[in-house]
Amino acid sequence: xxxxxxxxxxxxxxxxxxxxxxxxxxxxxxxxxxxxxxxxxxxxxxxxxxxxxxxxxxxxxxxxxxxxxxxxxxxxxxxxxxxxxxxxxxxxxxxxxxxxxxxxxxxxxxxxxxxxxxxxxxxxxxxxxxxxxxxxxxxxxxxxxxxxxxxxxxxxxxxxxxxxxxxxxxxxxxxxxxxxxxxxxxxxxxxxxxxxxxxxxxxxxxxxxxxxxxxxxxxxxxxxxxxxxxxxxxxxxxxxxxxxxxxxxxxxxxxxxxxxxxxxxxxxxxxxxxxxxxxxxxxxxxxxxxxxxxxxxxxxxxxxxxxxxxxxxxxxxxxxxxxxxxxxxxxxxxxxxxxxxxxxxxxxxxxxxxxxxxxxxxxxxxxxxxxxxxxxxxxxxxxxxxxxxxxxxxxxxxxxxxxxxxxxxxxxxxxxxxxxxxxxxxxxxxxxxxxxxxxxxxxxxxxxxxxxxxxxxxxxxxxxxxxxxxxxxxxxxxxxxxxxx
Amino acid sequence: xxxxxxxxxxxxxxxxxxxxxxxxxxxxxxxxxxxxxxxxxxxxxxxxxxxxxxxxxxxxxxxxxxxxxxxxxxxxxxxxxxxxxxxxxxxxxxxxxxxxxxxxxxxxxxxxxxxxxxxxxxxxxxxxxxxxxxxxxxxxxxxxxxxxxxxxxxxxxxxxxxxxxxxxxxxxxxxxxxxxxxxxxxxxxxxxxxxxxxxxxxxxxxxxxxxxxxxxxxxxxxxxxxxxxxxxxxxxxxxxxxxxxxxxxxxxxxxxxxxxxxxxxxxxxxxxxxxxxxxxxxxxxxxxxxxxxxxxxxxxxxxxxxxxxxxxxxxxxxxxxxxxxxxxxxxxxxxxxxxxxxxxxxxxxxxxxxxxxxxxxxxxxxxxxxxxxxxxxxxxxxxxxxxxxxxxxxxxxxxxxxxxxxxxxxxxxxxxxxxxxxxxxxxxxxxxxxxxxxxxxxxxxxxxxxxxxxxx
Numbered sequence: 001x002x003x004x005x006x007x008x009x010x011x012x013x014x015x016x017x018x019x020x021x022x023x024x025x026x027x028x029x030x031x032x033x034x035x036x037x038x039x040x041x042x043x044x045x046x047x048x049x050x051x052x053x054x055x056x057x058x059x060x061x062x063x064x065x066x067x068x069x070x071x072x073x074x075x076x077x078x079x080x081x082x083x084x085x086x087x088x089x090x091x092x093x094x095x096x097x098x099x100x101x102x103x104x105x106x107x108x109x110x111x112x113x114x115x116x117x118x119x120x121x122x123x124x125x126x127x128x129x130x131x132x133x134x135x136x137x138x139x140x141x142x143x144x145x146x147x148x149x150x151x152x153x154x155x156x157x158x159x160x161x162x163x164x165x166x167x168x169x170x171x172x173x174x175x176x177x178x179x180x181x182x183x184x185x186x187x188x189x190x191x192x193x194x195x196x197x198x199x200x201x202x203x204x205x206x207x208x209x210x211x212x213x214x215x216x217x218x219x220x221x222x223x224x225x226x227x228x229x230x231x232x233x234x235x236x237x238x239x240x241x242x243x244x245x246x247x248x249x250x251x252x253x254x255x256x257x258x259x260x261x262x263x264x265x266x267x268x269x270x271x272x273x274x275x276x277x278x279x280x281x282x283x284x285x286x287x288x289x290x291x292x293x294x295x296x297x298x299x300x301x302x303x304x305x306x307x308x309x310x311x312x313x314x315x316x317x318x319x320x321x322x323x324x325x326x327x328x329x330x331x332x333x334x335x336x337x338x339x340x341x342x343x344x345x346x347x348x349x350x351x352x353x354x355x356x357x358x359x360x361x362x363x364x365x366x367x368x369x370x371x372x373x374x375x376x377x378x379x380x381x382x383x384x385x386x387x388x389x390x391x392x393x394x395x396x397x398x399x400x401x402x403x404x405x406x407x408x409x410x411x412x413x414x415x416x417x418x419x420x421x422x423x424x425x426x427x428x429x430x431x432x433x434x435x436x437x438x439x440x441x442x443x444x445x446x447x448x449x450x451x452x453x454x455x456x457x458x459x460x461x462x463x464x465x466x467x468x469x470x471x472x473x474x475x476x477x478x479x480x481x482x483x484x485x
Numbered sequence: 486x487x488x489x490x491x492x493x494x495x496x497x498x499x500x501x502x503x504x505x506x507x508x509x510x511x512x513x514x515x516x517x518x519x520x521x522x523x524x525x526x527x528x529x530x531x532x533x534x535x536x537x538x539x540x541x542x543x544x545x546x547x548x549x550x551x552x553x554x555x556x557x558x559x560x561x562x563x564x565x566x567x568x569x570x571x572x573x574x575x576x577x578x579x580x581x582x583x584x585x586x587x588x589x590x591x592x593x594x595x596x597x598x599x600x601x602x603x604x605x606x607x608x609x610x611x612x613x614x615x616x617x618x619x620x621x622x623x624x625x626x627x628x629x630x631x632x633x634x635x636x637x638x639x640x641x642x643x644x645x646x647x648x649x650x651x652x653x654x655x656x657x658x659x660x661x662x663x664x665x666x667x668x669x670x671x672x673x674x675x676x677x678x679x680x681x682x683x684x685x686x687x688x689x690x691x692x693x694x695x696x697x698x699x700x701x702x703x704x705x706x707x708x709x710x711x712x713x714x715x716x717x718x719x720x721x722x723x724x725x726x727x728x729x730x731x732x733x734x735x736x737x738x739x740x741x742x743x744x745x746x747x748x749x750x751x752x753x754x755x756x757x758x759x760x761x762x763x764x765x766x767x768x769x770x771x772x773x774x775x776x777x778x779x780x781x782x783x784x785x786x787x788x789x790x791x792x793x794x795x796x797x798x799x800x801x802x803x804x805x806x807x808x809x810x811x812x813x814x815x816x817x818x819x820x821x822x823x824x825x826x827x828x829x830x831x832x833x834x835x836x837x838x839x840x841x842x843x844x845x846x847x848x849x850x851x852x853x854x855x856x857x858x859x860x861x862x863x864x865x866x867x868x869x870x871x872x873x874x875x876x877x878x879x880x881x882x883x884x885x886x887x888x889x890x891x892x893x894x895x896x897x898x899x900x901x902x903x904x905x906x907x908x909x910x911x912x913x914x915x916x917x918x919x920x921x922x923x924x925x926x927x928x929x930x931x932x933x934x935x936x937x938x939x940x941x
Contacts, residue, residue: 002854004738005866009850011734012873016843019877020836022884026796027832034797037778041791042798042810 035112038096047110048072048093053132053369055088055101055109058141063088063102068185076183082176083148086207087139087364089313090182094190099179099205101135101364104312108133108368115368115377131371138167138366138379142481143449147172150474154459156435157208157343160478163351163441163450165381166360168311170451170478171344177204208454210315214340215454218426219279219467220437221335223349223396226276226284228291228299230392235272235287237395243270247282249327256285256330259425276399277407279423281334288333293324296332302387303349304359305341311362318345335426347452349387350439353400354420354447357393359384401444409438411472414480418444421475423467433458438471442479449482451475494924497558498550504562505546509539512569515806519577522807538569541602548606552613553919557852560918563845564911567896568598568904570838573806574818574825575899581812590818590899597901601908608912615917619860622675629669632661633711633728637718650721650891662724663893663906666731666871667913673732674863677739680704681859685740696744705745708732709752713759720766723878723890729753730874735867739859767888774888788815789882789889792824796835796884803831818899820891823883839880842895846873849914855921865917868910 026034035043051074055063062084065074076091078084089100097106107113111132140160147158147170160170181193197205206212229235243264246255264270264280275283288296300306300320309315318341324332331337344362352359361382368377388396400420403409409421424437436458441450453474458465513535520528528534542565549556572594579589612618618625635652636642643651650662677684688698708729716725733749760767769785776782777790791814799809811817811825818825827835849869853862875892882889893903895910 001738001741001859001862001866004741005850005853005862008734008738008866008870009847012846012850012870013843015873015877015881016839016846018886019839019880019884022881022886023796023827023835023839024832026793026884027800027827027835031797031800034794037790037794039783039787039790040794040798041813042794045810046798 036107043112044093044096045072047097047106047112047132048074050074050111051131052076052091053109053111053134056134056136056369057084057087057139057144060141062137063091063179070185072185075185076180078179078183081178081180083144083172084139085176085179085204086173086209087137087144087171088179090179092182092190092194093185094187095182095194099182100207100313101137102179104310104314105135105365108135133376134369134373135365136367136369137364138162138169139171139364140169140482140485142485143170143478144172146170146477146481147453147474148174148176150453150477151455152460154455154470155202155208155457156453156455156459156471158451158453158474158478159209159343159347160449160451160482161347161351161360161362163354163447164360166351166362166384167366167379167381168344168362168364169449169482171207171209171364173206173208175200175202175204207313209343210311210313211342212316214316214318214342215435215437215456216339216426216428217335217341217346218424218435218437219281219335220346220349220422220424220439220452221339221341222276222279222284222333223353223400223422223439224300224303225288225291225296225333226272226399227303227353227388227392227396228295229272229287230395231299231388232291232295237271237273237399239272240269241272241275241283242268242286243275243280243283244268245282247285247330249285249330251325252327256281256334258282273399273402276422277402279403279408284333285330288329289326291333293329293332296320296329297322299387300339302359302385303352304345304384304387307384309344309362311344311364313364315344315362316342318342335424343452343454345452346437346439346454347450348384350420350422350441350452351447351450352387353393353396354441354444354450355393356390357386357388359387397444400440404440408466408468409440409472411468412438412440412476412479414442414476414483417442417479417483419476419479420444420447421472423472425465425467433461433463433465436461436465436470437467438475440475440479442483449479451478453478494555494922496554496922497556498546498554501549501558501561502543502546504558505542505565506539508562508566508569509535509542511566512538512573515570515573516576518806519573519580520807522805523577523580541599545602545606548609549915552609553915555919555922556915557848557918557922559844559848560911560915563841563848564896564908567838567841567845568601570826571822571894571897571899572598574811574822574829574897577807577829578812578818578825580807593901594899594904597904598908600901601904604905605908605912605915608909609916612913612916615861615864615913615920616858618671618864619675619678622672622679625668626672626676629665629672630711632665632668633715633724635661650719650724660893660900660902662719662721663900663902664909666727666875667868667906667910669728670731670735670864670867670871673735674860674867676704677735677863678859681739684736684745685742688744694744694747695742696748697740697742702748705732705736705748705752709756713756716756716760716767717764720764721891722760722767722770722888723875723882723892725756726753726878726890727871727874727892729756731867731871734870734874735863738853738866739863770888770890774885777885788821789885791815792821792883793885795821795824796827799828799831799835801832803827803829803834805829819893820879820889820898821883822894822897822899823880826897838897839876842872842876846870846876848918852914852918852921856917857920857925861917861920865914865921868914872907872910 052065054061089102151174157173245263246257305318308317321338361384404419404421408423419442421440426435436455439452441447453471576591641652712725712729809828853865881887895907
């Protein structure tokens with residue numbers, strides 16, 4: 001019986017070997033994946049054991065950890081609560097880290113990131129309590145405040161960018177919320193606040209500037225159509241284009257009309273520059289049909305449409321639908337039909353035009369800082385794509401300057417500064433007031449800031465709203481804030 | 486004369502004592518670490534507690550010197566170490582639950598450990614020759630079946646956490662399946678040693694493998710049916726697997742026919758399919774096994790997910806004893822104690838513990854090879870394999886090699902029946918090893934002293 005016993009003992013050894021392999025898999029190979037699972041209570045609890053890094057704006061903490069005596073050793077505080085709610089997000093014992101930088105850069109803030117590996121090892125050796133990394137953001141506090149005040153009680157969003165680097169200078173979404181409500185150690189209160197915020201019909205937890213249901217861009221999309229026309233080589237800013245009061249679309253009963261139902265120029269004709277200045281629907285609709293759906297989509301793609309960006313939060317991709325027929329293309333060319341965009345994307349369009357045609361990748365974290373505020377990592381501006389040629393960018397700038405000096409965007413004028421802008425008044429549902437849009441950059445010749453503003457349902461102005469009147473002043477105050485700081 | 490002295494077979498008792506001291510030292514260190522991390526100080530009563538554990542171990546050691554002086558020197562130290570580590574972890578979980586030393590699970594476990602050791606000593610004193618057990622073959626068989634069925638009887642049977650494998654007598658509850666494991670190993674050994682000649686008669690040859698005759702399939706089919714019955718009525722996947730696997734392995738050892746293993750695997754696969762089709766609880770287990778972290782699985786039970794998260798958080802080196810959060814997982818002190826060790830001692834510590842089990846099992850097989858009688862061989866191999874299979878079913882369930890089943894980890898898990906059974910198992914192995922390693926005394930005092938068997 002000895003040989004089967006020996007074989008049985010080999011089988012036993014093989015069974016044990018399986019266990020060694022499986023436990024190695026769990027505790028070594030797959031450990032990181034398991035630790036990063038969203039519902040992992042241990043990872044969350046462990047993160048409360050160590051001082052979480054701060055989130056800094058202009059040298060001040062907008063999120064920081066304060067030591068407590070409780071079981072959770074650190075309490076998260078948001079000194080400017082509502083102003084930065086969609087930038088910071090929340091850090092909740094119950095619901096995890098999410099809603100902004102807290103979620104997107106959790107690994108750095110909690111100190112789990114591989115980027116901090118050498119620091120962790122040295123902390124281990126020197127016996128220091130490990131600390132998460134702090135993050136310095138690109139936000140300009142004055143611009144953020146201006147955007148927040150400008151929106152006031154209106155729903156909508158503002159994004160401001162540095163056109164040359166892609167640094168995000170302001171990111172505001174209204175309605176906002178107080179992240180402290182979700183980050184409190186009072187579990188009962190947190191568990192009441194969460195469903196209330198989720199059910200709130202204003203959707204305060206959604207960051208409208210980069211996510212949510214997205215918006216039709218309305219006339220601000222004419223910038224993309226104009227860019228496609230100029231890039232095609234057949235048009236210049238002074239080319240004559242048709243501009244009747246109404247435009248019959250093939251196969252559609254109701255004609256497409258200008259908002260004032262008047263022709264855009266004598267003999268139903270106008271120039272491209274004038275068409276943009278007064279936001280002539282019929283001119284851009286026929287231009288769209290002339291260029292074709294593919295040319296529009298391609299141009300939009302060069303500006304960043306169709307790309308999901310991480311800023312580091314995930315920004316939903318803006319989109320121009322594929323396989324459009326002629327009437328759909330005409331509607332899309334004026335930013336209607338199913339064109340959907342984030343305010344961030346429209347800010348990128350304005351920024352690219354101001355930056356000589358180059359789209360810079362937007363980012364929110366300027367520097368990663370260690371416990372002694374020494375720099376661990378610094379963001380380097382990254383080029384995303386070339387949207388248009390320099391000459392197209394120059395012509396678009398001239399056209400956008402005209403919008404602000406003598407067109408629909410006069411509300412955004414700043415004394416002594418050339419502002420380039422474009423208004424938008426986007427129909428989105430029958431009977432609902434239109435969304436008011438404004439995108440711009442300044443100074444036109446050497447821009448320091450590009451802005452996109454959207455105010456939902458016309459804001460306080462309701463159905464009387466127009467992009468210039470409602471969104472224009474907000475864009476102006478944000479640009480001024482950047483230029484004055 | 487000096488030549489004869491040098492040939493004196495090594496009994497290994499001094500090695501055993503040394504290893505025992507080493508085991509108690511490790512337990513002491515672990516206990517002190519837990520206390521230090523909970524209270525920030527070494528425990529004041531460390532000396533008395535360590536003294537108590539040491540005393541129990543040394544008494545056992547002395548009994549071995551007296552009644553089984555050739556017994557394998559590794560079994561007792563390994564069992565002591567595992568039992569002690571289990572106690573430390575259970576005590577550590579007591580602290581996390583806010584239980585004082587006097588009222589927690591650890592004290593109960595300590596009582597059961599002492600009782601287990603006492604019973605093991607009793608077995609060694611009563612059973613001077615393991616072959617005596619062969620006389621009780623059919624008594625053991627009957628007892629095994631009765632023990633298995635006890636939980637199904639009204640009044641004493643209890644269903645705890647969905648498995649009807651407990652019996653309750655007043656405040657005590659007991660898992661008779663643990664004892665049944667040993668009693669059935671005795672029965673299988675006695676039965677197979679009688680019938681092995683018949684069962685190994687060659688039958689048809691299929692795929693180059695010699696299969697037994699069709700008429701000899703009765704016992705394995707019966708065992709298969711009993712295992713399925715256990716699975717169906719007691720909802721106990723682990724025990725069903727353990728009993729059937731044990732029987733097939735012992736059948737193979739007795740008959741030396743690989744065909745039996747093939748038939749066993751086939752029947753097990755068939756049983757698995759039937760069980761999966763018919764029993765909802767088996768389907769749930771499979772869902773939890775394959776898609777542990779999916780929302781559907783977590784909605785059923787997040788125990789396995791939490792155990793895995795605990796092990797992952799331990800990583801290579803662990804959080805350190807008393808520093809992790811094993812208490813987040815349910816049954817961290819019993820079914821999931823392996824995950825608790827993985828979390829706090831890391832992969833390194835967990836591997837060390839698994840190696841201890843490997844040593845224990847492989848010593849068992851070595852004893853089986855060394856002992857001379859067929860009954861002893863079968864019993865030792867069966868006991869060693871049952872230990873292996875139980876470890877595989879428990880740790881494999883926790884680490885997602887197989888679906889999770891409810892068995893205890895020998896010596897580590899909290900639970901009295903498990904401790905009693907496993908100490909008895911070690912006592913039986915010690916008794917058999919005493920004979921396996923004894924020099925053969927063919928003639929009274931003439932001729933050279935033969936070399937020790939298995940004494941290396």
